[in-house]
Amino acid sequence: MQTKNIMIVGVGGQGTLLASKLLGRILLSKGYDVKVSEVHGMSQRGGSVVTYVRYGDKVYSPVIDKGEADYIVSFEILEAARWAEYLKDGGTIITNTQEVNPMPVIIGACEYPKELEAKIKALGINLDAIDALSLAEMAGTSKAVNIVLMGKLSKYFDFTEEDWMTAIEQSVPQKFLELNKKAFLLGKEA
Amino acid sequence: MKKLMLGNEAVARGLYEAGCSFVSSYPGTPSTEITEYAAKYNEIYAEWAPNEKVALETAFGASLAGKRSFCGMKHVGVNVAADPLFTASYTGVNAGLIIGVADDPGMHSSQNEQDSRHYAIASKIPMLEPSDSAESIAFVKEAFEISEKFDTPIFIKMCTRVAHSQSIIEESDRLEIVQKEYAKNGEKYIMMPGNAKKRHPIVEQRTLNLINYAETAWFNRVEEGSDNTVGIITSSTSYQYVKEVFGDKYPVLKLGMINPLPINKIKDFAAKVKSVIVVEELDGIIETHCKNIGVTVAGKEIFGNIGEFSQNLVAEKLGVEAPKGVALNENIPMRPPVMCAGCPHRGLFYTLKKNKLTVMGDIGCYTLGAVAPLAAIDTTICMGASVSSIHGFNKANEGASDKNTVAVIGDSTFMHSGVTGLINIAYNGSNSTVIILDNSITGMTGHQQNPTTGYNLKGDPCSKIDLEALCKSVGINSVRVVDPYDLAECDTVIKEELQKEEPSVIISRRPCALLKYVKHAGPIKVNTDKCIGCKSCMRIGCPAVSVIDGKVKIDNTLCTGCGVCAQMCKFDVFEAVKEA
Numbered sequence: 221m222q223t224k225n226i227m228i229v230g231v232g233g234q235g236t237l238l239a240s241k242l243l244g245r246i247l248l249s250k251g252y253d254v255k256v257s258e259v260h261g262m263s264q265r266g267g268s269v270v271t272y273v274r275y276g277d278k279v280y281s282p283v284i285d286k287g288e289a290d291y292i293v294s295f296e297i298l299e300a301a302r303w304a305e306y307l308k309d310g311g312t313i314i315t316n317t318q319e320v321n322p323m324p325v326i327i328g329a330c331e332y333p334k335e336l337e338a339k340i341k342a343l344g345i346n347l348d349a350i351d352a353l354s355l356a357e358m359a360g361t362s363k364a365v366n367i368v369l370m371g372k373l374s375k376y377f378d379f380t381e382e383d384w385m386t387a388i389e390q391s392v393p394q395k396f397l398e399l400n401k402k403a404f405l406l407g408k409e410a
Numbered sequence: 411m412k413k414l415m416l417g418n419e420a421v422a423r424g425l426y427e428a429g430c431s432f433v434s435s436y437p438g439t440p441s442t443e444i445t446e447y448a449a450k451y452n453e454i455y456a457e458w459a460p461n462e463k464v465a466l467e468t469a470f471g472a473s474l475a476g477k478r479s480f481c482g483m484k485h486v487g488v489n490v491a492a493d494p495l496f497t498a499s500y501t502g503v504n505a506g507l508i509i510g511v512a513d514d515p516g517m518h519s520s521q522n523e524q525d526s527r528h529y530a531i532a533s534k535i536p537m538l539e540p541s542d543s544a545e546s547i548a549f550v551k552e553a554f555e556i557s558e559k560f561d562t563p564i565f566i567k568m569c570t571r572v573a574h575s576q577s578i579i580e581e582s583d584r585l586e587i588v589q590k591e592y593a594k595n596g597e598k599y600i601m602m603p604g605n606a607k608k609r610h611p612i613v614e615q616r617t618l619n620l621i622n623y624a625e626t627a628w629f630n631r632v633e634e635g636s637d638n639t640v641g642i643i644t645s646s647t648s649y650q651y652v653k654e655v656f657g658d659k660y661p662v663l664k665l666g667m668i669n670p671l672p673i674n675k676i677k678d679f680a681a682k683v684k685s686v687i688v689v690e691e692l693d694g695i696i697e698t699h700c701k702n703i704g705v706t707v708a709g710k711e712i713f714g715n716i717g718e719f720s721q722n723l724v725a726e727k728l729g730v731e732a733p734k735g736v737a738l739n740e741n742i743p744m745r746p747p748v749m750c751a752g753c754p755h756r757g758l759f760y761t762l763k764k765n766k767l768t769v770m771g772d773i774g775c776y777t778l779g780a781v782a783p784l785a786a787i788d789t790t791i792c793m794g795a796s797v798s799s800i801h802g803f804n805k806a807n808e809g810a811s812d813k814n815t816v817a818v819i820g821d822s823t824f825m826h827s828g829v830t831g832l833i834n835i836a837y838n839g840s841n842s843t844v845i846i847l848d849n850s851i852t853g854m855t856g857h858q859q860n861p862t863t864g865y866n867l868k869g870d871p872c873s874k875i876d877l878e879a880l881c882k883s884v885g886i887n888s889v890r891v892v893d894p895y896d897l898a899e900c901d902t903v904i905k906e907e908l909q910k911e912e913p914s915v916i917i918s919r920r921p922c923a924l925l926k927y928v929k930h931a932g933p934i935k936v937n938t939d940k941c942i943g944c945k946s947c948m949r950i951g952c953p954a955v956s957v958i959d960g961k962v963k964i965d966n967t968l969c970t971g972c973g974v975c976a977q978m979c980k981f982d983v984f985e986a987v988k989e990a
Contacts, residue, residue, distance in 0.1 A: 232747065244414045244576055254414055255542075256576040259518055260439055260856065265778065266953050267747035281654040282542075282575035282647070285722040287733030302742050305735035320965075322745035326956050327783045327948060330743045343736050362967050 221252075223276035225284045226373075229303045230295025231320050232269045235366035238391060239293065240271040242370055246379060246387040247275040257282040266323075268299060291376065293369050296320050297336045297349070304340055313345055314372050316352035316365060348372065350410045359403035367392075367400045371407025381408075415579045417572045420543035421510055422447035423579070424550025425480050429587030430454060430508075432472035434465045436826065437855040438484030439519035440573040441512035445482050446858075449867050453584065458858055458867045461793075461826040462487035466494045466509065470563075473507040474599070476590035478554055482510040485526045486792065490827070492529070495563070497601050499533045500609040502561035502616075505590045506554035509535075512568040515691045516718035519854075521773065521790065523716070525692040530565050530669035534613050536620055537565035537669040538629065541649045543577040549629065549666060551585075560616055560623075567668065569691065571647040571718070621670045629666025630675055635659050641683030643676065643696055643707070647719070648689045654721040655730055671699045680705045687712070687728070691719050749778045751954035752930065752970030754849050754894045754920030758818075760950050760974070761900040762786045767814050767908075770803065772796040772828070774820040775853040775922075783951040787818075794819070794827030797844050801831065804840045812841040813908045819844065821877070822852035822860040829880065835913050836885030843907050843914045846877060847894075850921040857925065881915040888914040895920060897977045923970050931971030935985040936962055947975040947984075 226243060230236045237258055244256045252275040259269055272284040289307050294300035294315040307313060317337070325332045333339070340347050350372055356364040367388065374384050385401060392400045415423065421444045425433065433456040435445040449456035459465035462483040469481035483491060488511050495509070511529075514520040530537035538553050540546040550566055557564045597605050624630055635641075637659050644652050645665040652662060663679045665671065676699075680686045688697040688709035697709035712727050713719070722732035749756050759779040762769050763786040771777055771787035772795060780787035789799065796817035804812050819828045824846050835842045852858040859865045864874035881889045888910055892903045900918070907914040921928050933954075943960035954968035955975050962983060976984030 231745065233750075248412065248414050248578070253578060254576075256414065257571060258416075258574050258576075259570075260443075260574055265747040265750060265775065265854075266745075268745040279577075280650040281721045282571050282577070282650065283720055285720045285733070287722075287735035289735075298742065298745070301738050301740060302745075305737040307735055308733065321953075321956055322743050323748045323781065323951060323953065324743045324746075326953065327951065328945075329782070330741065333740050333742065336740075339738060339740060343738065345736075 221276050223274055223279050225289045225308070226273040227284055227289045227292045227303060227306055228271040228273065229292060229299045230269055231299065232265055232267045234295040235363060236269055236271050236295060239366040239370055240273050242387050242391045243273045245390055246383055247273070249383065249387070250379070253277060253279045255279045255282045268302060270303065291373065293373055295352070295365055295369065298322070298332065301333065301336050301340060304343065304345060307345060311346070312348060312376065313340065314348045314369060316369060317349050318351070318353045318365070350407070352407065355406040355410060356403055359406055360399040364400060364403035367403040368407035368410075371404040372410060374404070374408055412578050412580055414576045415543045416443060416576050417540070417543050417546050417568060417574065418443035419447040420546035420579055421550055421566060421568065422451070423581065424547040426451045426454060427547065427582050427584050428478060428551040428554045429585040430478040430480050430554070431587070432469065432477045432479040433457070433482070434459050434468035434472070435482035436460070436462045436465050436487055437852055437858040438487050438512075439855055440514055440570045441482050441484045441487070441510060441568065442855045442858065443573075444510055445867070448480070456867055458860060460861055462491040463493060466491040466498070469507060470494060470498050473503045473505050474592060476505045476592055478506045478587055480508045480510060484520065485511055485513045485524050486520065486522065487511070488526050488529050490793070495529065495535070496533045498563050499535050500601055500606055500613055501599050503557055503563060504592060506557035507563040508550065508553050508557065508566055509563055510566045510568065512570070512573045513692070514570050516570065518570055521792065523692060525695065526565075526567060527668050527695045528693070530567075531695070534617055535563050535565055535669070536560070536667060537567050538666055539567045539646045539668045540572060540666070541646050541664075542572065542575070544579045545666070546572065547579055552629065560620055562616060567646075569647055617670050621673060624667050624670060624672040625675050627667060630672055631664050631666070632679055633658070633662045633664060635661040638682060639684045641679055641686045642689055643679070643686060643700070644689040645696065646691070648691055648724075651719050651721045651724045652689050655725045655728070665696065668695065671696065673703050676700060676703065676705055689713065689719070689724060746781060747778060748781060748951065748953050749775065750923055751952055751965070751968040752923030752972045754918070754923065755779060755847055756784070756894070756950055756952060757897050757974045758845065758847065758894040758900055758918045759784045759786045761897060761904055762816065762818075764901070765904065767816050768811060770796040770800045770815070770817040772817075772819040772823050774823050776818060776820055776847050779818070781951070783949055793823050794831055797828045797831030798834060800842045800844065801835045801838065801840045804842050805838070809841070815843070816904070816908070817842065817844045818847055820853070821846060821848040821850065821862040822858070824877075825861045825875065829884070832881065832886065832915070833884045841911060841913055843916065845916045845918055848877060848917050848919045851925060853922050857922070877917055886913050886915050888912060889917070890914070891917045891919050893920060894918045895972050895974060897974065923972070931973070931987050933964055933966040933969040934971045934973060934976060934987060936964055936983050937985065938962065938983070940981050941983045942981060944981070946980065947978045950974055950978060
């Protein structure tokens with residue numbers, strides 16, 4: 221099997237690392253070769269963050285390059301726009317519609333671009349947009365945006381709900397398990 | 411059982427499996443997790459040292475005592491540890507000693523892009539360079555064997571993409587290593603001229619022996635290809651990019667040991683192919699070696715020596731069509747890292763900016779004080795440089811800058827190498843004002859304990875440096891503490907201390923807002939009827955505060971209720987913050 225590429229992008233602090241951990245676990249359990257690349261350190265502090273998940277028979281590079289991603293899961297719509305160039309022809313972007321103003325916008329140095337959903341779609345990209353923040357809050361906490369989006373992503377894969385639930389159990393603390401399972405299902409049904 | 415493991419965790423796993431029982435490191439991205447994971451094994455004693463020099467000397471002591479030891483740091487940390495490094499090369503070891511260094515090509519989290527392979531060559535210490543997590547474990551185990559067999563410290567060199575990528579590993583059991591006996595041996599361990607003169611030829615012979623070893627060692631391997639028009643010599647993460655682009659097309663010489671490099675192995679490889687290309691990030695270390703031994707190669711004239719590589723970059727440089735995506739035709743605002751909502755550094759930096767001070771900066775989260783709208787920092791070089799350079803700046807200005815210049819440095823960085831600069835200020839007498847940003851943790855690298863926090867790496871309580879007493883004891887008479895959430899207090903104290911005709915230390919004290927034990931008041935409430943949209947509150951650059959359609963809006967998912975924004979408001983828009 222040719223290597224498949226999933227990018228998880230967002231704003232530092234939104235929980236992208238947990239999402240990649242979850243994906244890594246489930247892909248490993250299916251017998252794939254897997255590589256997951258993260259960025260730690262300075263860019264975690266509210267900056268634009270990206271995590272790469274690659275799987276297949278044999279994976280060499282830990283990173284995903286422009287025009288290579290089968291899926292981009294974006295935690296914030298401006299980040300979906302920023303990383304759209306990394307999508308493969310025919311790939312899909314799954315995005316949270318939430319807007320988080322970056323500092324240049326907050327201080328008025330530039331404007332937050334308008335109608336990003338339409339502009340991304342106009343490139344011929346399959347865009348699957350949901351209000352993951354509201355769904356996460358419905359599940360019990362705004363912090364569950366990552367699991368809501370994983371629920372949405374799960375619709376594009378053949379793995380069973382049980383596969384996903386097992387991976388969630390291995391990735392989140394016991395006391396938040398029910399909340400995260402609920403968030404996953406809300407995302408899946410959205 | 412197969413597991414996905416981060417490269418740095420795999421180094422720690424390798425340490426465990428190799429029977430390592432002593433770790434002393436200083437945190438620094440992308441090396442920090444090695445030591446954090448090592449500390450999770452009960453069989454390994456692990457500690458954070460105040461800086462890399464102390465860490466290496468400590469690990470050297472443990473090696474001398476007969477235990478397999480490790481010392482981890484980022485690339486710039488080797489600059490700090492260079493002094494013991496070069497001479498430990500002469501003494502060699504008792505039990506194995508590994509120095510783990512993580513480079514940061516592309517500077518994701520660093521102030522320069524130095525290539526630490528130069529240090530291996532300059533100090534005549536062997537260096538292994540893994541290219542994924544499985545190799546990280548295997549190379550660490552091999553490194554201890556090499557260290558003991560050849561009587562030398564040895565480097566394990568990581569880079570961001572190997573350190574911070576997870577790939578599949580399999581775990582093995584720990585080797586039970588018996589502590590070696592220490593025997594007094596002055597000729598080997600006392601490096602005064604007479605002895606060092608005798609050790610230097612031994613070091614040179616050791617390198618020759620290591621070159622022989624490198625010729626046949628398993629980790630320098632040739633992977634055959636189907637097309638011998640080109641042969642590629644590579645290592646580390648560059649190997650992964652080459653294989654990603656070419657698969658099994660061209661023969662590849664994959665080098666696991668970067669110092670010393672083999673001679674015959676490279677010549678034999680080159681003889682079987684029409685032309686040789688070296689693919690390596692940053693400087694042309696392998697390339698220069700090839701040219702020195704008379705092998706014609708291409709390398710840096712194709713790839714340059716700046717930044718990270720990727721599969722597309724390797725493809726394009728070598729004439730292979732790379733995939734291209736479609737970019738949005740839109741001006742997408744940058745999203746640089748910022749100080750977190752509730753960060754205690756914010757109020758202090760606002761005060762510095764408001765008073766239009768010249769600010770000598772340092773290395774840590776607070777380097778973000780350089781970013782707009784605070785933009786309050788003038789220089790950042792390396793750890794400790796703020797305290798030393800303000801002294802030189804003020805001395806050279808002969809009093810003209812004393813009243814409008816400060817140095818800022820974090821608690822961990824002050825322990826690392828700021829205190830020596832402060833001693834110099836007191837000793838050589840400049841009227842300098844140093845602000846210690848004490849947030850009770852090493853922040854930027856992800857919350858490591860340090861000598862000012864009262865806890866050690868394992869989280870156990872330990873002695874806690876009294877910063878006020880320390881500063882006074884080196885000769886600073888005026889030492890004051892401020893709460894950076896209190897803008898008026900910060901402003902008054904900084905003005906007063908700058909006016910004094912003596913050196914001062916101001917300790918700006920508040921724990922990092924991200925620490926789990928810190929209780930927050932919760933999102934601040936606003937009365938938007940009173941808001942006239944003057945944007946005064948936005949001058950502090952808090953990510954939780956914006957003004958939308960002429961009214962302030964608080965992001966409740968971010969706001970901690972620190973109340974600094976409220977102190978900016980003249981119209982009573984913000985409700986009073988209750989202490990949590």
